[in-house]
Amino acid sequence: MTAPRAVVSGTARLGRRTKDLTKRLRAGDIAVIDHEDIDRVAAEALVEKGPAAVLNAARSTSGRYPNAGPQILVDAGIMLVDDCGPSLFESVREGSSLTISEGRILEGDRELLQGAAQDAASVAAAILASREGLSEQLELFARNTLEYMLRERDLLLDGVGAPDIATDLADRPVLIVVRGYHYKEDLAALAPFLRENRPVIIGVDGGADAVLEAGWKPQLIIGDMDSVSDRALASGAELVVHAYRDGRAPGMERLEELGLADRAVLFPAYGTSEDIAMLLADEKGASVIVAVGTHGTLEEFLDKGRAGMSSTFLTRLRVGSKLVDAKGVSRLYRQRISTLQLVLLALSGLIALGVALWATPGGQAVFQLLGARLDDVLAWFTALFATRPAPGS
16 A cells, blocks of 8 residues: 655646546546546556546535445545535646645646545545445445346347347357456466457447457447447457437447447347447357456446446346356466377477487487488388399299
8 A cells, every 4th residue: 555645736637537537547647526426447557557646526425325436535645535525627738737735626726626635534534434334335226236137138038129230240259358357367367268269259339449459350349439448449359339219329320430340240238338248248148258347246346337237147047057257267277289289399309309319429329320220221121112023033
């Protein structure tokens, strides 16, 4: 744990959506966000960029549930100033030089705003208090789960509504990558599995960029196309646009601008893009579905802070017989050594041994003796098939 500095200065970078801001954030900048209940994924993305401070217009912990984000930021030594108010984005300009001290936000000698400076003690107290809200969140989660089940029963039970795609998933392993919890570590640990099994790789929005960064290529990209790069979209992958149930698909507009709309199909459904990726893989006959960066535990569902995460809970129940978490695969999977690899290894050892023997006088004598023996065997074998003169000729 690193204690945040009492006073920091840096260049302001504004972004109401944390995942968009991190794309242009640099070490030492001051991140200006509007993110109530900062979740673990957002906090880890910020920590990776190394800002000097984070100014939040909203409350980093609202008290609804014990979210992990503020603790991660404070433990990383990043100054966190909370609940600065909606005027934060009006008072602070992009690229301005700010100084932060005890919650005061200064531009030069002029004080712009006053927020609530957070430290380890205040964050721990907020987390403790927010545990009282867990029962209400679990109630809400249960209600949303029932509503989603009623709305999407045909898709969940019979796969009705899943689009036709060109990519063949039948009887093949499928890897679904979401840019979520520990996705980088999981992708690195899965390298042997990927090399040997060659699964169909599905990137969910920004997960497609994670796949490319890891040195692989997605065959399918699924999502609303708001957080995936142009590079990933142009990689040649088949595109499945997550649309609203009424047919509206904002992501298709972006693909039309890039000239990629003819390679895309629509998938109208409630829930998250992570959900429809799993449902599509299951419906198209995937033999196993390996999930990277997805949400699997109650803590992760609540930490996401969205009522829609109840759909992910039901989706996991629907595809549970095929679904394997990446951590489980990396722990249990052992790369098999093929017969060809064993033969090549044995030949390499024999060649190395032969070179070593040839370099010694004794070894050269052995090779000469073996050569003489080989000549005798070849002469005997040749004599067996030599033409013999006929009797009396």
